[in-house]
Amino acid sequence: GAGVSQSPSNKVTEKGKDVELRCDPISGHTALYWYRQSLGQGLEFLIYFQGNSAPDKSGLPSDRFSAERTGGSVSTLTIQRTQQEDSAVYLCASSPTGLGSGYTFGSGTRLTVV
Amino acid sequence: SQQGEEDPQALSIQEGENATMNCSYKTSINNLQWYRQNSGRGLVHLILIRSNEREKHSGRLRVTLDTSKKSSSLLITASRAADTASYFCAIKRNRDDKIIFGKGTRLHILP
Structure with a gap:
């Protein structure tokens, strides 16, 4: 696609439920990052995928978080x-x-846990 | 810290004036990037400066990098209302491929 697409754009979920957030990168881009940004704060690194290499998961805050990238x-x-x-x-x-290289960002998913 | 740290945290200037934001870091870098963020959503890449470069220009933007002081500055000349946003520096470290962001500078252009 023309840009990085993320879905859903907004997600409200109940505490204790599981959620899945999707990222569709620009076609042909081999590097993919996930970040988390709390209100008024900077970006917290979560995980990094580069080609077929093992992902760098060092930023995931707990074992409740996981990510995969299918087919690159x-x-x-x-x-x-x-x-x-x-x-x-x-x-x-x-x-x-x-x-x-500079990075192209998606518009993000705003997750609210109630 | 390993991340870039922007200074000041917030800046308000009159339209037409120049805005300068600074970024300091503590690790060896491959490059340093500046991004703009409007309304707390996606970031827009502004400019990338490599560790062997000292200055780059793009339109009204001027970025400098001093690797001996581990610092960078972003200058926006002739500011406009549309420049109101948060600006982040991000460093690409040499020891891995991570890009680490600072907490940002909130720039407000007054009419």
Whole structure:
């Protein structure tokens, strides 16, 4: 597609439920990042995919968070047993390569856990 | 910290004036990038400066990088109301491929 697409744009879920957030990067981009941004804060790194390499999961805040990237394209971020502190905007970004390139961001998914 | 840290946290200037934002970091970097964010959603990439570069321009934007001081500045000249946004610096570290963001500078252009 022309840009990075994220869905849903907004998600309200009950505490304890699982959610899946989707990111569809720009076709051909090998690098894909997930970030989380709480209200008025900077971006917190979550996970990074680069081509066929093992993902860098060092930013995932707990084992309730997981992500996968199928076929080097679409990525899904899953949060199990959601907690209120998981409420944030989840942003996905992709880049042609992981080296020396600016990143194109999606519009994010605003997750609210009630 | 390993991330970039912007200074000031917030800045209000009159339309037409120049706005300068600074970013400091503590690790070895491959490049440094600046992004703009409107309304708390997606970020827009503004400019990338590599570690072997000292200055880059793009339209009304001027970015400098001083690797000896581990600092960068973003200058927006002749500011406009549409420049009102949050601006983030992001560093790409040498030791891995992560891009780490600072907390941002909130810029408000007064009419």
